[in-house]
Amino acid sequence: MLGPAVVVVAGLITAWLAIDTDDGLVVGDYYKEGKTINQVLRREQAAADLGLTARVRFEAAGHLLRAHLASSKGATVMPPAIDVLFSHPTRAGADQTVRLQRSPDGDYVGATTPPDAANWFVLLQDPAGAWRLAGRWAAQADSAPLELVAGTSGAGPARVPIDLPPGVPRPSR
Numbered sequence: 001m002l003g004p005a006v007v008v009v010a011g012l013i014t015a016w017l018a019i020d021t022d023d024g025l026v027v028g029d030y031y032k033e034g035k036t037i038n039q040v041l042r043r044e045q046a047a048a049d050l051g052l053t054a055r056v057r058f059e060a061a062g063h064l065l066r067a068h069l070a071s072s073k074g075a076t077v078m079p080p081a082i083d084v085l086f087s088h089p090t091r092a093g094a095d096q097t098v099r100l101q102r103s104p105d106g107d108y109v110g111a112t113t114p115p116d117a118a119n120w121f122v123l124l125q126d127p128a129g130a131w132r133l134a135g136r137w138a139a140q141a142d143s144a145p146l147e148l149v150a151g152t153s154g155a156g157p158a159r160v161p162i163d164l165p166p167g168v169p170r171p172s173r
Helices: 002-020 030-035 037-050
Strands: 052-059 064-071 081-087 096-102 108-111 120-125 132-137 146-149
Touching: 037 052, 037 132, 052 120, 052 132, 064 081, 064 096, 081 108, 120 146, 132 146
Parallel strands: none
Antiparallel strands: 052 064, 052 146, 064 108, 081 096, 081 120, 096 108, 120 132
16 A cells, blocks of 8 residues: 555655746747747847847955946947846745936946856846846856847747758758
8 A cells, every 4th residue: 555655645746846846947928929029120220230248247255236337339328227137947925126217327236246157147127128138147247248239139949050951952941
């Protein structure tokens, strides 16, 4: 009787874990999420049109987030504030957004603590939602600064060309 009893208890524990924990990878309305892709692409293209680049780093023992935003187009007006979103790849509950205010030296500064050790998706965007820069960063107090350049989004998977055997046609896009 001990064997079946252990299996029943293990099954109940597994069922409890499945119900109690959030599956952050599953999107409830995937069709609606898919429709927003064009909006995201427009925002990334707007950043590329402005020639935006950013350098994001933690300072003062990790309690200060500083971003330097620059444009290769000289007449670009920078917003008074920007938002930095740290998005965990699998745990939506760990995501955090930090509002950075423009300081007199031109950099954007905000108080926050570094997120837990992980490889985070980082979005730098204006509050109006006109443009955005994206990348991946192991954001810690002692980590190297994150360099973001418009048009070279690091948020998606890397695209590596593959060599196909002779006679096999390349897939169309």
